Amino acid sequence: MERIDLLLTGIGRLVTPQGSVPRYGEEMRHVLEIEHAAIAIRGDRIALVGPQADVLAQLNGAEIAETLDAGGCLVTPGLVDPHTHLVHGGSREHELSLKRSGVPYLDILAQGGGILSTVKATRAASERELYDKAFKSLDIMLLNGVTTVEAKSGYGLTLDDERKQLRVAKRLHEGHPVDVVPTFMGAHAVPAEYKGRSDEFVDLLVQEMLPEVAREGLAEFCDVFCEHGVFTIQQSRRILQEGKLLGLIPKIHADEIESLGGAELAGEVGAISAEHLLAASDEGMRMLAANGVIPVLLPGTSFNLGLKQHARAREMIDTFRLPVALSTDYNPGSCPTESIQLIMMLASLNLRLLPEEIITSCTINAAAAIGRANDIGSIEAGKRADLTVFDAPNIAYLPYHFGINHTFGVIKNGKVAVWDRRIEGR
Numbered sequence: 001m002e003r004i005d006l007l008l009t010g011i012g013r014l015v016t017p018q019g020s021v022p023r024y025g026e027e028m029r030h031v032l033e034i035e036h037a038a039i040a041i042r043g044d045r046i047a048l049v050g051p052q053a054d055v056l057a058q059l060n061g062a063e064i065a066e067t068l069d070a071g072g073c074l075v076t077p078g079l080v081d082p083h084t085h086l087v088h089g090g091s092r093e094h095e096l097s098l099k100r101s102g103v104p105y106l107d108i109l110a111q112g113g114g115i116l117s118t119v120k121a122t123r124a125a126s127e128r129e130l131y132d133k134a135f136k137s138l139d140i141m142l143l144n145g146v147t148t149v150e151a152k153s154g155y156g157l158t159l160d161d162e163r164k165q166l167r168v169a170k171r172l173h174e175g176h177p178v179d180v181v182p183t184f185m186g187a188h189a190v191p192a193e194y195k196g197r198s199d200e201f202v203d204l205l206v207q208e209m210l211p212e213v214a215r216e217g218l219a220e221f222c223d224v225f226c227e228h229g230v231f232t233i234q235q236s237r238r239i240l241q242e243g244k245l246l247g248l249i250p251k252i253h254a255d256e257i258e259s260l261g262g263a264e265l266a267g268e269v270g271a272i273s274a275e276h277l278l279a280a281s282d283e284g285m286r287m288l289a290a291n292g293v294i295p296v297l298l299p300g301t302s303f304n305l306g307l308k309q310h311a312r313a314r315e316m317i318d319t320f321r322l323p324v325a326l327s328t329d330y331n332p333g334s335c336p337t338e339s340i341q342l343i344m345m346l347a348s349l350n351l352r353l354l355p356e357e358i359i360t361s362c363t364i365n366a367a368a369a370i371g372r373a374n375d376i377g378s379i380e381a382g383k384r385a386d387l388t389v390f391d392a393p394n395i396a397y398l399p400y401h402f403g404i405n406h407t408f409g410v411i412k413n414g415k416v417a418v419w420d421r422r423i424e425g426r
């Protein structure tokens, strides 16, 4: 047996989905649980995983560079956050009273606030300021147990400012332990200078921004805010199809507030994922299922907007056999939180997901929503050594004991990125 760089022993309970594809419907509750487990890591890959006695027996005689005792903690795959607006300037707490007095999200946007308020702040911010602000959020996400994050542009709305955001996302990927996966979302809102001329802005997106973003290789995905008062189905279709021709995989903010048929469009254009889906129709869910589109649900957003309606997750899983994923939707307006553990609790409370489904939604299915299920999202030999160590007895405890951070340790690419000294004392 070749040298092992890190041996993690003393794992009270290891819980992981299995495989390198999304888990559909009832499969979402099938997770592997191993008590008294160990994980052997070579380089940035998992070499061995199993009951500690078996792992040690297989390592017999191998050189082990470092051994860490997990103190009986719970270990899962590193958590994946597949839908964030990470890179942005400013904040929108000044809109809180408006929101709490009942002014709808889309009305604030129509009055030039909301996303457009963040556009002003992002255009005014330097790359350094955007980088430093997002770096702090990545620290919070890492400390929460997240090892890979998707980051959308969409607060620039000019070619230069969209490129600025995407360059910052690239630099964050290089400069922070958490991996950052970039999405172009120039179709996030119609900027003030194009007010009332949305088709002309779509021309700019399609004829100038998309080709340049694709040429520079600044994004893997293209996303659109397909919503009443933002981009129509026709405009969204045009942007996503043009992006796809340029090699940008489609994603879509679909049926977040009104049922426009965004889920149907996601199926039609072959999107990798469709996001929000509070108002998705049965036909929309059928289209998602028929075309292998992953629904990414964002219970933090409906919670923070005080919406009574939630995505019909149970029907998505039980009736349409969809592979549900979860995300924070971290952004300065509709969901200003980096806490994936709060999202776990809200998924349990408002989406009625089971603990096993929640873990699957935050690991392998979230990884699949950003095209990385073959690399991350489960604890198996050959997968990336991204692990999260929780001070919890089991996975049900995470959404049950809410409002705190249960993460005691994070291993990223086989290296310790976070390690709470209280583990030693356990």
Ligand SMILES: O=C(O)CC1=NCN=C1
Pocket (backbone or CB within 6 Å): 085, 114, 115, 118, 225, 253, 256, 331, 332, 333, 334
């Ligand atoms: O409000 C924001 O800044 C982010 C958002 N985009 C679409 N829904 C929410």
Ligand SMILES: [Zn+2]
Pocket (backbone or CB within 6 Å): 083, 084, 085, 253, 329, 331
């Ligand atoms: Zn979003």
